[in-house]
Amino acid sequence: MGKRLEKKHPLAIRWQHWINFPLLTMMIWSGMLIYWANPVYSVKVGGYELFHFFPAWFYEIYNVDFWGFKIPDYFPEWSYIWLGLDHRLAEGLQMHHFWMWLFAVNGLIYVVYLVLSGEWRALLPVPGSLKRALFVTLHDAHIVRDLPPQGKYNDAQRIAYTGVILMGAGSVLTGLAIYKSLQLSWLTALFGGYEWARWIHFWLTIGFIVFFLVHVIQVALAGWANFRSMVSGYDVIDAETPAETAVIAESEVPA
Amino acid sequence: MSSDQDKILLDETRGFEKRPVRDNTAEILREKREVSEAVPDAEARKLMGKRSRRSFLTGGVAAVAGVLGWWWISDETKAGLYRRSFEFNERVSQIFFRPTRLVREFPQDKITQDRLNGFEGMSEGFDAAAWKLSVGGLAGRSDDLILTMDDIKRLPRTELITEFKCIEGWSYIVKWAGARFSDFAAAYPPKTQSGAAPDIASRPHDLLSYVSLTTPDEGYFVGWDLPSILHPQTLLAYEINDQPLSLEHGAPLRLASATKYGIKQIKRIGRIEYTSERPRDYWAEEGYDWYAGF
Numbered sequence: 351m352g353k354r355l356e357k358k359h360p361l362a363i364r365w366q367h368w369i370n371f372p373l374l375t376m377m378i379w380s381g382m383l384i385y386w387a388n389p390v391y392s393v394k395v396g397g398y399e400l401f402h403f404f405p406a407w408f409y410e411i412y413n414v415d416f417w418g419f420k421i422p423d424y425f426p427e428w429s430y431i432w433l434g435l436d437h438r439l440a441e442g443l444q445m446h447h448f449w450m451w452l453f454a455v456n457g458l459i460y461v462v463y464l465v466l467s468g469e470w471r472a473l474l475p476v477p478g479s480l481k482r483a484l485f486v487t488l489h490d491a492h493i494v495r496d497l498p499p500q501g502k503y504n505d506a507q508r509i510a511y512t513g514v515i516l517m518g519a520g521s522v523l524t525g526l527a528i529y530k531s532l533q534l535s536w537l538t539a540l541f542g543g544y545e546w547a548r549w550i551h552f553w554l555t556i557g558f559i560v561f562f563l564v565h566v567i568q569v570a571l572a573g574w575a576n577f578r579s580m581v582s583g584y585d586v587i588d589a590e591t592p593a594e595t596a597v598i599a600e601s602e603v604p605a
Numbered sequence: 606m607s608s609d610q611d612k613i614l615l616d617e618t619r620g621f622e623k624r625p626v627r628d629n630t631a632e633i634l635r636e637k638r639e640v641s642e643a644v645p646d647a648e649a650r651k652l653m654g655k656r657s658r659r660s661f662l663t664g665g666v667a668a669v670a671g672v673l674g675w676w677w678i679s680d681e682t683k684a685g686l687y688r689r690s691f692e693f694n695e696r697v698s699q700i701f702f703r704p705t706r707l708v709r710e711f712p713q714d715k716i717t718q719d720r721l722n723g724f725e726g727m728s729e730g731f732d733a734a735a736w737k738l739s740v741g742g743l744a745g746r747s748d749d750l751i752l753t754m755d756d757i758k759r760l761p762r763t764e765l766i767t768e769f770k771c772i773e774g775w776s777y778i779v780k781w782a783g784a785r786f787s788d789f790a791a792a793y794p795p796k797t798q799s800g801a802a803p804d805i806a807s808r809p810h811d812l813l814s815y816v817s818l819t820t821p822d823e824g825y826f827v828g829w830d831l832p833s834i835l836h837p838q839t840l841l842a843y844e845i846n847d848q849p850l851s852l853e854h855g856a857p858l859r860l861a862s863a864t865k866y867g868i869k870q871i872k873r874i875g876r877i878e879y880t881s882e883r884p885r886d887y888w889a890e891e892g893y894d895w896y897a898g899f
Contacts (some may be wrong), residue, residue, distance in 0.1 A: 356640040387772075
């Protein structure tokens with residue numbers, strides 16, 4: 351018997367991962383304050399509106415009181431008292447245009463780090479990943495027994511994590527296209543114009559929320575050791591089974 | 606599933622080195638894994654526990670410090686932080702601002718339904734027929750110049766079909782007609798900071814840096830930076846969609862611009878003043894971005 355410690359997540363990536371959580375939260379929350387001023391998007395099928403963003407009940411729970419703390423209480427009142435509006439557009443714009451810098455810079459540092467450290471090897475999918483990701487999904491659903499071989503992440507994770515990075519880049523770029531639609535009019539045109547840039551920006555945000563929910567459920571299912579590795583960087587593995595992967599760590603894999 | 610079956614499954618899957626490389630993304634991309642020497646279970650538990658405690662403590666302290674720190678900062682400080690952030694963004698925008706960059710103009714058939722919003726400064730009893738425009742801060746004079754609609758219409762007429770964008774998030778495509786503000790400024794140039802004769806083309810930075818525009822009742826007021834208002838897609842408009850401006854749309858003269866949000870496109874202009882001081886702005890005083898420029 352015996353165990354080995356495997357270094358799973360470098361310090362930089364752990365910090366960037368956890369710092370991104372409050373930053374993305376602030377961006378989504380302030381984004382909703384902005385969207386509130388003109389809530390126009392909905393899911394429609396054949397002209398029938400299935401779900402409108404957002405229904406009245408959502409705005410009520412949005413202002414719900416948590417043991418004396420209303421989420422909006424953390425921010426200055428002077429900016430939304432005017433006209434008695436509870437939409438608080440000015441406040442949303444203030445926050446969005448402050449936190450955007452930190453969100454974008456953290457994301458940029460993360461991507462640069464991935465490239466320079468070689469961590470991208472653990473994260474990117476390849477064309478064959480789609481097939482293997484399907485098997486991972488079928489395995490998770492207890493439909494097939496066989497699990498494709500994997501490194502740190504399985505192929506479904508590779509696709510999901512690379513996808514969410516691209517979504518982040520998409521949010522920054524569509525955000526710029528909306529924010530500077532004159533000086534960056536070429537970028538706005540690239541997204542099909544101002545209204546399309548807004549539309550994409552909104553649905554990417556919904557995408558982040560869906561990603562977050564799935565991510566949290568998967569992490570909960572994966573268990574404590576997995577969660578701990580995103581904090582401490584390390585995981586404990588059996589000594590014998592992955593011994594050959596330890597060799598991989600020390601010598602180049604033949605192509 | 607029994608734990609024995611789990612174990613077999615694990616062995617099969619972890620044995621990926623036996624499979625062809627093409628079936629393993631980690632091998633295709635040459636992912637490296639860092640694994641320590643094998644140690645007894647108790648030793649591994651001890652090592653992991655030490656690392657884990659240290660990391661959770663650091664992370665916990667950082668999280669608590671972040672939350673408490675943000676909580677501890679006063680609302681005034683946060684408001685100041687956000688205001689300075691707007692000003693920082695404005696400086697960044699101005700560094701990248703080029704007057705030659707234009708927003709897309711649309712053909713006539715793309716015009717969409719217009720929308721009315723914002724009636725601050727539009728007090729009742731206004732007589733558009735008796736309207737006059739007063740202009741301050743002009744080169745070579747200390748008093749206001751009083752202009753009529755004829756004076757404005759003598760300037761070259763420019764048409765502009767662009768997207769009107771409200772800061773609330775909606776937009777529509779609209780056709781404006783009027784005088785370019787830059788043509789107005791060429792005919793009625795601002796004072797200079799140096800006191801020399803104004804030269805808009807070759808020495809624009811010497812001109813007074815801002816323009817203040819107010820309604821006749823002074824109920825609505827906006828401040829503009831000179832480069833944005835001199836942009837070729839900023840008009841002193843007197844027509845909307847081939848009709849004279851209605852009172853609700855800002856008759857007799859309003860600002861219409863593709864460079865800033867609707868809150869900056871003041872209706873019913875009563876006074877224009879070139880100034881070296883950053884002018885007051887109605888919505889900036891309510892917490893919005895003073896610059897509000899695209």
